[in-house]
Amino acid sequence: MVIRGCFLVLILFATFSCFSLKLCFGQDRITFSTPIKDSETLLCNNGIFRFGFFTPLNSTTRLRYVGIWYDKVQVQTVVWVANKDTPINDTSGVISISDKGNLVVTNGLNRLVWSTNVAVTVAPNATWVQLMDTGNLRLQDNGEILWESFKHPYNSFLPVMNFGTNNRTGENLNLTSWKSNTDPSTGNYTACISHSPFPQIMILKSNVPIWRSGPWNGQIFIGLPDSISLLFLDGFNVSNDNKGTFLISYATDSFMHHFNLDPDGNLYMRSWNTSTRAWMVDAIIPSTTCDAYNICGPFASCSLQEVPPCKCVRGYVPRNITEWNRGIFTSECVRRVPLKCNASTGGGGGGKGDGFFKMQKMKVPANVEKSIANEKDCPKQCINNCSCTAYAYDRGIGCMLWSGSLVDMQSLLGSGIDLYIRVSHSEFKTHGKRTVMITASVLGVVFIAAVCVLLACRTFKKRPEKDRSAELLFQRMEELTSGNESASKQVKLKDLPLFEFEVLATSTDNFSLRNKLGQGGFGPVYKGILPEGQEIAVKRLSRASGQGLEELLNEVVVISKLQHRNLVKLLGCCIEGEERLLVYEYMPKKSLDAYLFDTLRQSILDWKARFNIIEGICRGLLYLHRDSRLKIIHRDLKASNILLDENLNPKISDFGLARVFQVNEDEANTRRVVGTYGYMSPEYAMEGFFSEKSDVFSLGVIFLEIISGKKNSHKEDNNLNLLAYAWKLWNDGQAASLADPTVFDECFEKEITKCVQIGLLCVQEFASDRPNVSTVIWMLTTENTNLPVPKQPAFIVRRRVSEAECSDQSSQKVSINDVSLTAITGR
Incomplete structure (x- = not known):
């Protein structure tokens, strides 16, 4: 009897605890009998989203709002607000199920602040609210969803949510901005789908257009640049019945992504970086001055x-x-x-x-x-x-x-x-007459300029060496761009910063060994600090280097005007006497190979970080091939030319061997083969043909190196190099075994296998079989598993070249590892 009595007490205690701690229904629900107060919150089962009362970050008021936000994110990221225009001025608020079955928010005086306001035909104790793993807040009974926050979006667009118009239900699923970053009340900006007469995304300010995407053509919005259009090609599902229903949703099951319409009318696309534990901006709309609606006026x-x-x-x-x-x-x-x-x-x-x-x-x-x-x-x-x-x-x-x-x-x-x-x-x-007149005027100006140059020759000889060097720089840059109309238009020579050698020497402590960051084909790279405190990386041409002024000027021409978060930024250069130097933004994490191939540092790059690096390299390469002002083939893409910033974001560097293509040029041929063997495509190494697909081959090698943590030259079973070994594992159905053991996890096995498959597709022998970079990004970011089956990679067996052969073929510049040499062997 005593035991039975104790057992009964335990049951009663557990039942009481269940109701008092809301454990019967879990921490993700509100029922009629279990409301939540200001100090309490709901947490969805997967732990990503939280629902409850909050005060906006940095707000000077104590106003309380009810909303949904990302949990375990350092910077408050609110994605939905209920009582946006009716805040509570103290902590007396309560969220509950009303006696009519609606979800309601009331203040300390029991006055209604906000309600779902739907006609509920069931008993109030039959409805409950649940915070779903998707971030969707649902009011439901046993058989029906009565109301959900995804059908009443505010300033954020989440995965699984629909954005657009639904003609069948009459829904208009728009985004509306906050009034300010500290005031969630209704702002001035709206993002919506307009049908006039074709679907397009628009951002309005007080119902006046400030940006539009251009019409939808069934695949992309034809007014968006390639880099953003690609997001809709591979990252989103679009439903369009051409009858007024046009819905966009994320094509991902990862909830750490979202669009956010900020109080200034900018639409940000963000994704969560697990390595840096911070939001990464994938796109901003509008992104340029020209994106502003009707910025130039009619016609x-x-x-x-x-x-x-x-x-x-x-x-x-x-x-x-x-x-x-x-x-x-x-x-x-x-x-x-x-x-x-x-x-x-x-x-x-x-x-x-x-x-x-x-x-x-x-x-x-x-x-x-x-x-x-x-x-x-x-x-x-x-x-x-x-x-x-x-x-x-x-x-x-x-x-x-x-x-x-x-x-x-x-x-x-x-x-x-x-x-x-x-x-x-x-x-x-x-126009024909005007062309003739312009041509005549140009010829006249050229003649006058030639006369002025001849008259200035005498004084030019007396100028200081550094001024003559600057003149030489501009002259050579003009020569390099003269054959490419696009390049000559883009490079603003006079905008190029020129550093004095003395300033760079001082900033690097006279190129001290303790400031040396590494050694490249161009020469050593040093860390420096300019007088104003800016950290820089200074690349100094080595006299023993096979590269020289041409490579330096080529790099200046190619990247002086390129702007992309996955490309290293050139800050300026210096030519004085025999000195040739390039100045870049400083990358504190150095190069990718310093982590991949170092057994002590490999673990720093977990799989998520490696995947983000893979994707970042692809996006930088897509910019070079398709989206930049110049169409550029890098020709020396490798792990040592991928630099990492403080957040481990990759930046492509070293454009000394890059080639600028004409707009209508897809392939070129050269007798001067440059690049790095092991990363060079077979058609380029053997025949001198290079194209976008040459860079794709190098990209595939980098894929396999990032996955495995081993160099391509590394020998595995039966003396196989990395490409051959990856091909063997693929055919054996063990592609995921290629992964570096320090990062392998069964939960990533599917993603690793897909990355191996994409890498093998990139290193196929024939260029026509390889995907372009935009397709690579699509394969990386889509959940589609029906990817092409790769063909056998190009296994190119190389022999060592004797010193005699090296001297005979000194006109061909390549380099071994990170050091440029005049030789036929690759670097």
């Missing part, structure tokens, strides 16, 4: 490659030329010559009627009109309509027409479509 186009960026399109001139020249682009561009509507031509300016001027890679204007005309009839439909001012055709959209003003046009680099501007036939003749 003008914005281009980041132009100075000033705004320019009237063909056939139009600024109404107020004085304001235009001062950089004030609010003045409308007006037509130079009136159209002759009734005397139409077929569209080329061949007759006396109007014609069309083609503008390539354009973000098409706003206020588009839909047409059912096919590609052939689209220009005819425009030319036969007196009010039509432009047309465009996209296979995913069809015929697009514009009437009246053309606004919000932008010239893009890798994306965009062809836009045809309607102009008078005389504009084609005027």
Whole structure:
């Protein structure tokens, strides 16, 4: 009896504890009998999201709001707010289920502050609220979801959530900004899907457009740059029934991603970096000056490659030329010559009627009109309509027409479509005459400049050595860019910072060995500190190096104007006497190989960090190949040329051997093979052919090195190199065994296997079989498992070259490991 009595007491105690601590329903639920007070919160089962009362970070008030935020994130990241416009001014608030079955928030006086406000037809004690693992807060009964926060989004867009419009349910799932970073009340900005008449993303300020994505063509938004379009290709699912339903959702089951519309109207895409335990910004919209809606006014186009960026399109001139020249682009561009509507031509300016001027890679204007005309009839439909001012055709959209003003046009680099501007036939003749006049003027200026140069020769000889070096630098840069129109337009020579040798010597303590960071093909690299306190890395040309002024100038030309978070930033250079130096931003974690191939430091790079490094390298390479102002083939991509910042984010460096391609150039051939054997593609090493796919081969080798923590030259079973060993494991169905034991975890086995597969796809023997970088990124970030099956890699057996052979072939520059040598062997 005593035992039975004790047992009964234990049961009663457990039951009481269950209700008092809300353990019966878990910590992720609110029921009619278990409300939560201000000091209490809900935590979803996977521990990612928390729900309860909060005060915004850095707020000077004590106002309390009810919301959902990321748990275990150092910087408060709120993703949803309930009572955004009705805060509670003390800690007396309570969240509960009302007697009508709704979720409600009340203050200390039991006054209603916020409610889900749905018609509930069941008893109040039959409903409950649960915080799901996705961050979705649901009000439900046993058989139905009555209300959910995902159907009432605020400033954040999370995985599994839908963003857009649903014609079937009448839902408009928009994002709305906070008023400020410390005030969650309704702000001025809204991000939404507009159907006018094609779906596009828009950001509005007080219902006035400030940015738009351009129309959806079934694959991408055609007004976005390639780098952001790629996000929608491989990172999102899109549902479009062409009847008013257009929904976007993340194509990932990882919840550590989100979009956030900030109080200034900027849309940030962020992902969680497990290595740095911080949010990483993947994209910002709008990201450039040209992205601002109608920044240049009607009939003008914005281009980041132009100075000033705004320019009237063909056939139009600024109404107020004085304001235009001062950089004030609010003045409308007006037509130079009136159209002759009734005397139409077929569209080329061949007759006396109007014609069309083609503008390539354009973000098409706003206020588009839909047409059912096919590609052939689209220009005819425009030319036969007196009010039509432009047309465009996209296979995913069809015929697009514009009437009246053309606004919000932008010239893009890798994306965009062809836009045809309607102009008078005389504009084609005027342009021809103007070209002749411009040519004559240029020749005149060149003649005068030549005379001035001859007169200045005598004084030039008397200039100090460093000034002559600067002149030499600019002269050689002009020579290097003269064969490439794109490059010559982009490189602003006079903007290049020139450092004095004395300043760099002082900053590095006269190139002290204790400041030496490493040794590259160009020469040693030293850490320095400028007088203003900025840390720098100084690369100094070694006299024993096979590289010289040409490689230095090539690197300056290539990266002086490139801006990407996965490319190292060049700060300037120095040429004085025999000294050749390049100055970069300082990378505190040094190079990737210093971690991968060091047994004491390998464990610092866990699998998540390695995957992030892989993805970062790919995005940097995509920028070089497709999204940058210049189309660049690196030609020396390897682990030692990947630098790491303080957050272990990768940055591609060493562009001394890079090649700038023409816009329409896909492949080139050279007798001067440069690069690093082991990373060089077979068609390049053997025949001198290089292209984007050459860099992809090097990328594949880096993939396998990052996964395994071993150099490509490392020998495994049966004296196999890394590529051969990875191929053997793949065929044996043991690809994940390639992984470095210090990072292998069964939960990552699927991801590791996929990365091995992608690496093997990149190192296939024939360039045509290899994917391009955008496809590599898609394969990395998608959950799709139906990837191509790789073919056998290029196993290139190399023999050592004798010193005699080296001297005979000294015209071919390559390098071994990190030291440049004049030899046929690779570095």
